[in-house]
Amino acid sequence: MAVDGNHKMWGDLHRPDLTPEQTDFSIIGIPFDGLASARKGAASAPERIRYWSHHVTSFSEDRTRLKDLTVCDLGDINITLPESDFELVRQKVATLPNMPIIMGGDHSVTIPILQGQRLRYKDQRLGVLWIDAHPDLCDFFDGSKLSHANTMRRALEFGIEPHDVCMVGLRSWEDQEIDLIENSGIHVYTAADVAERGMKNVADSVYNILNDCDAVHISLDIDCLDPAYAPGTGIPEFGGLSSRDVLTLIKGTQGLSLVGLDVVEIAPPLDPSESTVFAGLKIIMEYMAVIARMKQSQ
Ligand SMILES: [Mn+2]
Numbered sequence: 001m002a003v004d005g006n007h008k009m010w011g012d013l014h015r016p017d018l019t020p021e022q023t024d025f026s027i028i029g030i031p032f033d034g035l036a037s038a039r040k041g042a043a044s045a046p047e048r049i050r051y052w053s054h055h056v057t058s059f060s061e062d063r064t065r066l067k068d069l070t071v072c073d074l075g076d077i078n079i080t081l082p083e084s085d086f087e088l089v090r091q092k093v094a095t096l097p098n099m100p101i102i103m104g105g106d107h108s109v110t111i112p113i114l115q116g117q118r119l120r121y122k123d124q125r126l127g128v129l130w131i132d133a134h135p136d137l138c139d140f141f142d143g144s145k146l147s148h149a150n151t152m153r154r155a156l157e158f159g160i161e162p163h164d165v166c167m168v169g170l171r172s173w174e175d176q177e178i179d180l181i182e183n184s185g186i187h188v189y190t191a192a193d194v195a196e197r198g199m200k201n202v203a204d205s206v207y208n209i210l211n212d213c214d215a216v217h218i219s220l221d222i223d224c225l226d227p228a229y230a231p232g233t234g235i236p237e238f239g240g241l242s243s244r245d246v247l248t249l250i251k252g253t254q255g256l257s258l259v260g261l262d263v264v265e266i267a268p269p270l271d272p273s274e275s276t277v278f279a280g281l282k283i284i285m286e287y288m289a290v291i292a293r294m295k296q297s298q
Contacts, residue, residue, distance in 0.1 A: 005054020011285060012058050013071040021097045023070040024291065028102045030089060032079035033267070035108035035147045039234045041267030046076055046103040048268045048277045049284070056281060060289030061247070069292055072098070079109070082146050086112035093260070094119035099291070101284055104264030106234070107136055107148035110219050113262050114155045117217050121259065127164040127213030128155065129206060131249065132221035133191070133237035135170055137177040148234075148265070149174065151219075162186045164213050166206045168194065168249060169224035169241045191224075191240050199245040203252030215259040218287070220246075222266045222280055230279045232271025243279065247286055254290045261287050 008014055010027065020026045029046025036042060050073070058066040077092060079085040089109065093100055093116025102113055118126060130136075130152060137156075141149035156162060162184040171191040173181065181188060187209055189202045210216045223233045226240035241249075266280045 007054050007057065009050060009073060010053045010071045011056040011066060013066060013069055013288070014073050015070045018070060018072055020072045020074070023072040023098055025069070025071045025099050025101050025288065026096050027071055027073045028092065028100060029076040030079060030102060030105040030109040031076050032082070032104070032109055033106045034079070035082060035144060036106035036234045036265075037142045037147060037149060039267065039270060041232070041269040042104055042106045042234065042265055044268045045105065045266040045277065045280065048274065049103055049266070049281050052274070052277060052281055056285055060286055060292070062289070064289040064292050066285070066288055066292050068295070069288055082108065086146070089113060090116045090119070093117060096120070099258075100260040101287070102260070102262040103280070104262060104266070107132070107151050107221050107264045108146055110151045110262050110264060111146060111154050113260075114151075114160065114217065114219070115158055117215070117260060118158055118160065121215040124214035125164060125212065126160055127210040127216045128160055128166070129210060129216060129218045129253065130165060130167040131169050131218070131224045131246065132167065133169055133223040133235070133240055134172050134221070135167055135177050135181055137180045138174050139176055141174075153180070156180070156184070164210070166209055168202060168206065171239055172237050194241060194245055199241075199248040200252070203249045206249070207252055207256065210256050214257055216253070216256045217259055218253065218261045220261065220263050220283060222263065222276060225279060230271075230276040232267050232276030233265045234267055234270075246283065250283060250286050250290060254293055258291065
């Protein structure tokens with residue numbers, strides 16, 4: 001890959017000389033979109049996000065210095081057969097010595113990510129902040145139990161408790177999801193709720209719920225954003241969150257026991273402007289800033 005940016009990878013935070021044991025974050029790409037039901041394209045997201053990471057600086061938008069953080073970019077995990085290859089992701093996440101930041105891929109890749117986190121934090125209360133237009137609670141979709149519409153259903157089956165899940169940005173439903181949404185105890189904040197209450201209010205509510213957890217993983221599907229902000233995704237849903245809403249929510253997680261992030265469903269071929277890629281990159285860098293501020297205040 002030709003590199004013509006002003007910075008080294010990840011805004012100069014990448015340290016190819018260091019191991020995961022010696023760094024704050026392991027960044028992993030999973031260039032797989034074989035289980036996206038509509039338009040594909042998310043497989044090229046890791047390459048495009050990495051490419052543009054040479055152009056970001058080591059400051060967050062509020063000028064938090066990221067320079068004291070270090071990144072070990074572990075490259076990609078390639079998936080050919082999800083039924084067997086998802087195990088590679090599960091094992092990697094379960095055994096990492098530092099914090100994973102993972103780039104999809106379609107949202108199916110979060111199935112083994114959450115399984116890995118469940119293994120890593122076993123016997124602890126693992127919460128999930130799910131930021132998405134869709135709950136992805138289908139049992140069976142497109143002939144598969146591992147599709148990108150099944151992710152949270154599978155997560156509930158392997159031991160993530162519904163009352164430790166907060167879903168923000170929802171605005172589209174399948175019939176087979178309604179019972180869990182209405183009766184399981186999952187905390188739901190629709191995109192319309194956010195518009196009505198304001199994201200600061202919603203973020204405070206999410207914080208108070210997930211603050212009871214020993215470990216909190218954030219899974220962000222870029223289709224949480226309104227297509228005006230992120231058109232490059234398989235299933236754009238009108239009426240979504242604004243860029244500012246998402247940044248307010250990420251910032252509002254500061255203080256929680258954060259243990260990882262995945263950003264999925266960015267489909268670069270569907271957005272020639274690459275604004276959707278830049279959105280994902282910004283979200284990753286602002287998540288790192290949350291961790292930086294937590295380290296500085298320790
Ligand atoms: Mn999703």
